[in-house]
Amino acid sequence: MPELPEVEVIRRELEPLLINKIFDAPVLHIPRTIAHPTPELFAANLAGRAVKNIMRRGKYLLINLDRGILAVHLRMTGNLFYAKDGMPVEDRFLRLSLPFNDGSALHFSDMRRFGRLWLVDDYYQLQSIVLKRVGPDILNDLCCEDFMQLLARKEKSRLKALLLDQGFAAGMGNIYTDECLFRCGIHPDRQVKSLSRDDMEKLFQSIREVLSDGIKYGGTTFRDYRNASGALGDFQSRLAVYGRKNEQCRCGAAIEKTKIAGRGTYYCPRCQK
DNA sequence: AGCACCACCTGTGGGC
DNA sequence: TGCCCACAGGTGGTGC
Numbered sequence: 456m457p458e459l460p461e462v463e464v465i466r467r468e469l470e471p472l473l474i475n476k477i478f479d480a481p482v483l484h485i486p487r488t489i490a491h492p493t494p495e496l497f498a499a500n501l502a503g504r505a506v507k508n509i510m511r512r513g514k515y516l517l518i519n520l521d522r523g524i525l526a527v528h529l530r531m532t533g534n535l536f537y538a539k540d541g542m543p544v545e546d547r548f549l550r551l552s553l554p555f556n557d558g559s560a561l562h563f564s565d566m567r568r569f570g571r572l573w574l575v576d577d578y579y580q581l582q583s584i585v586l587k588r589v590g591p592d593i594l595n596d597l598c599c600e601d602f603m604q605l606l607a608r609k610e611k612s613r614l615k616a617l618l619l620d621q622g623f624a625a626g627m628g629n630i631y632t633d634e635c636l637f638r639c640g641i642h643p644d645r646q647v648k649s650l651s652r653d654d655m656e657k658l659f660q661s662i663r664e665v666l667s668d669g670i671k672y673g674g675t676t677f678r679d680y681r682n683a684s685g686a687l688g689d690f691q692s693r694l695a696v697y698g699r700k701n702e703q704c705r706c707g708a709a710i711e712k713t714k715i716a717g718r719g720t721y722y723c724p725r726c727q728k
Numbered sequence: 729a730g731c732a733c734c735a736c737c738t739g740t741g742g743g744c
Numbered sequence: 745t746g747c748c749c750a751c752a753g754g755t756g757g758t759g760c
Contacts, residue, residue: 568737
């Protein structure tokens with residue numbers, strides 16, 4: 456479900472709501488949701504800790520506590536939402552509830568059960584346990600020069616697969632990758648070594664623009680995504696190619712769907728070369 | 729190194 | 745109309 460913009464929208468919304476809140480004992484409906492440490496230790500250790508701020512790296516939400524860090528990855532259908540009162544939550548996919556000592560709570564719902572949470576002691580553990588294979592945040596940690604240097608090391612890769620590789624740079628997912636490649640007019644199956652310097656600059660600008668637009672419009676709700684208040688995103692109506700197989704591109708050609716890097720891939724055969 | 733394939737889960741929608 | 749299966753915003757492991 457969520458790519459960088461959706462996670463960022465949730466981060467911005469949750470941070471002011473959660474700052475200085477103190478966790479009570481969690482309720483783990485599906486203990487497997489806890490990736491680290493054990494569910495028992497997670498529950499015992501989280502209680503009593505306070506939220507300092509919320510950061511993000513790629514698609515990971517990083518909730519900094521007065522001791523340690525609570526990391527969340529929503530994977531395909533995960534959804535975090537904040538409930539101000541202590542009312543029971545009616546949600547058949549509720550996986551865990553993290554109540555605060557003021558009666559409010561942070562809930563994690565996830566239809567497909569792929570989402571995970573980690574509680575680590577410090578940044579060393581965060582890096583070695585959670586972010587082992589996660590590269591620099593593609594929106595916040597890279598300038599155009601950095602990006603081109605990273606590309607230079609990946610001459611053999613195909614563009615779509617590379618942009619989806621979180622180890623290369625973190626944050627792009629299937630929707631924003633297709634949209635970004637449409638915006639810069641580059642075919643998703645192109646090899647990195649075929650790109651001109653101008654192509655690379657356009658690509659970098661398109662990445663920034665498409666992610667910024669995604670955030671600006673509250674994320675993309677293709678099926679399940681909701682922000683932390685339960686509202687839908689608004690970027691789906693602005694998608695140029697994703698989910699638009701056989702629809703007409705603004706150039707008049709029909710948008711095609713194929714499979715690249717194992718993922719459904721939409722592109723305009725006329726605009727993208 | 730890069731890629732294809734499967735696994736993890738549950739739901740849905742397009743095609744027959 | 746109803747059934748079935750391919751596919752869905754992600755990632756980790758395996759094996760070529």
